[in-house]
Amino acid sequence: MKTDDLIRALSSDLAPPGPSIESRFAVAFLPGVLVALALFAITLGPRPDLMLVASDVRFLFKFVVTLSLALCSALLVWRLVRPGAPARLQIAALAIVPLVLAVGVLMELIVLPRPSWEARLIGSNGLVCLVSIPSFALPMLIAEILALRQGAPTQPALAGVVAGLFAGGVAAAIYAAHCPDDSPLFVALWYSLGIAIVALAGGFAGRLALRW
Amino acid sequence: MSDREIDWGVLMRAANGGDAAAYNRLLTSLAPAVRAVARRGLGRAGLAADDAEDVVQETLLAIHLKRHTWDPSLPLGPWVRAIARNKLIDAMRRRGRRDHIPIDDFVDTLASDTAEPTPIPCKLDEHLQSLPDRQQSVVRAISLDGASIRETAARLNMSEGAVRVALHRGLAALSVKFGARQS
Numbered sequence: 453m454k455t456d457d458l459i460r461a462l463s464s465d466l467a468p469p470g471p472s473i474e475s476r477f478a479v480a481f482l483p484g485v486l487v488a489l490a491l492f493a494i495t496l497g498p499r500p501d502l503m504l505v506a507s508d509v510r511f512l513f514k515f516v517v518t519l520s521l522a523l524c525s526a527l528l529v530w531r532l533v534r535p536g537a538p539a540r541l542q543i544a545a546l547a548i549v550p551l552v553l554a555v556g557v558l559m560e561l562i563v564l565p566r567p568s569w570e571a572r573l574i575g576s577n578g579l580v581c582l583v584s585i586p587s588f589a590l591p592m593l594i595a596e597i598l599a600l601r602q603g604a605p606t607q608p609a610l611a612g613v614v615a616g617l618f619a620g621g622v623a624a625a626i627y628a629a630h631c632p633d634d635s636p637l638f639v640a641l642w643y644s645l646g647i648a649i650v651a652l653a654g655g656f657a658g659r660l661a662l663r664w
Numbered sequence: 665m666s667d668r669e670i671d672w673g674v675l676m677r678a679a680n681g682g683d684a685a686a687y688n689r690l691l692t693s694l695a696p697a698v699r700a701v702a703r704r705g706l707g708r709a710g711l712a713a714d715d716a717e718d719v720v721q722e723t724l725l726a727i728h729l730k731r732h733t734w735d736p737s738l739p740l741g742p743w744v745r746a747i748a749r750n751k752l753i754d755a756m757r758r759r760g761r762r763d764h765i766p767i768d769d770f771v772d773t774l775a776s777d778t779a780e781p782t783p784i785p786c787k788l789d790e791h792l793q794s795l796p797d798r799q800q801s802v803v804r805a806i807s808l809d810g811a812s813i814r815e816t817a818a819r820l821n822m823s824e825g826a827v828r829v830a831l832h833r834g835l836a837a838l839s840v841k842f843g844a845r846q847s
Contacts, residue, residue, distance in 0.1 A: 453788045453807060455695055458721050461807035462728040463688035465831050469680050469732035534733045536746030604730040606750045663843065664730065 473603050474530055480599035484592035484619070488626055491588055496580075496630040510634035513556050515625055517639060521549045521647070522621030529596075529614040533603025533662075546617075553644075556636035564635075575633035578642045584630075585646030586653070589616070589623035593650060597657045604664050612658015613651045620647035620654075668693070669741035676731070676740050691724060694744055698723045701748040709756060718787045722842040723751040729839055754843065791841035799834030802827055 471479075505511040524546040531539035564572065575581075596615045605611035624643050633642075672690060679687035702719035706712065726747050734743045792800060798820075805816040813831075817824045 453721075453786065453792065455717060455720055455724065456692070457807040457810075458724060458788065459688060459691040459695065460810060461803055461831065461835060462691055462724060463684050464806050464813060465728065465828070465835055466679060466682065466684045466687050467828075467832070468682060473733065534735055534743070535730070535750065536742035536744075537735055537738060602732070604726070604733045604747065604750075606746055664726065664839075 473533055476599040476602055477596060480595040481592065484595035485622060487591035488588040488623060492626050496584060498629045499632055502629065508634065513636060514628040514634065514639055517549065517553050518621045518625040518628060522618050524549055525614050525618035525621060529611055529618060532611040532614060533600055533605045535604050535606050553636065553640055557640050560636045569637065572635035573637040573641055575638040575642065577631055577633050581627060581631060581642040582646050584627045585620060585623045586649045588626050589619040589650040592622055593619040593654055593657065597661050600662055605662050608662035609655045609659045611662055612654040616651035616654020617647065620650035623650065669739050672740040676734060677736060694727065695720060695724065698748045701745060702752055705752045715755060719752050719755050721788045723748045725835060725839040726751055729836060787842065788838065791838050794841065795834055795837055799830045799837065802830040803834040806831060
């Protein structure tokens with residue numbers, strides 16, 4: 453078949469473009485996050501003193517870090533699934549999130565006496581955190597990977613990793629409402645590990661499912 | 665951004681608005697640019713340029729099926745080149761080569777000497793033969809025989825809607841077959 457023949461077939465198959473990647477991503481997020489919240493409600497639930505700590509700066513910092521990670525990851529992955537789209541701004545925005553966490557860790561180290569560092573770092577709930585974040589993230593990761601299949605990432609594994617950071621960030625924010633450990637030291641260690649597991653899973657999922 | 669690329673953006677916007685003639689002109693104008701990318705990349709990797717037309721056809725299919733990933737606020741050229749480069753790398757990987765293709769090589773690729781070569785047996789024909797009968801007849805009628813949707817529907821005793829569906833599914837299946845790790 454000559455290329456001109458192919459072009460004739462392609463131009464006969466012209467339909468209006470469907471919904472944008474962003475709206476598909478948003479639509480997929482809804483069932484994903486609902487399943488995650490249901491899992492959360494069944495297994496852990498919010499901590500009993502939620503109302504008391506709601507204005508605590510350490511408690512709020514957990515949401516600042518995890519939700520900004522989710523937001524910046526979404527903004528980046530929307531660029532990554534568009535071939536040739538510049539993504540520098542979005543990469544820079546995402547890179548700021550660990551810096552914010554590092555500032556929180558530094559302030560904690562300044563404020564806390566040295567002997568209590570280790571107790572804050574290890575916390576009381578590390579393993580629960582490590583299991584919960586990937587579990588809550590899984591339904592969202594699956595939904596987002598399926599939505600992103602409509603995209604065309606030139607680096608499918610990378611797009612999967614960033615989708616994993618998004619799902620991991622939202623899952624960590626959900627988990628944070630239960631987590632009794634509020635120190636940035638705990639967040640930097642255990643939350644990061646939990647989110648890293650999700651990102652890794654996203655990378656593998658991306659390699660498998662986001663090729664086009 | 666060259667004038668040609670501004671035209672590309674205009675044509676793609678018209679195509680998204682349903683203008684099939686504009687879309688045909690756009691694809692016809694993109695083909696030589698993609699061909700130049702493919703030939704240059706294959707040449708740089710020390711591979712024969714015989715496969716260039718396969719890369720062109722696979723890229724045009726991808727451009728068609730992924731056209732919603734173009735952001736209309738950005739120029740079309742970099743989007744097209746990123747897809748072409750991606751398909752070129754895929755094609756070379758399938759041949760067991762792992763070459764690094766610097767993106768800069770493809771910026772401002774000239775469209776000189778990029779006429780379509782005389783027909784040689786191509787992957788597209790091979791893949792076409794493996795499509796389900798109905799999709800195959802529809803794609804053949806429209807591409808090779810130049811029939812319209814309506815003529816194809818009459819000829820194959822199908823509704824126009826069914827022809828459109830078969831055409832779209834056939835083209836999507838062809839794109840998948842290009843990507844499959846075979847041959």
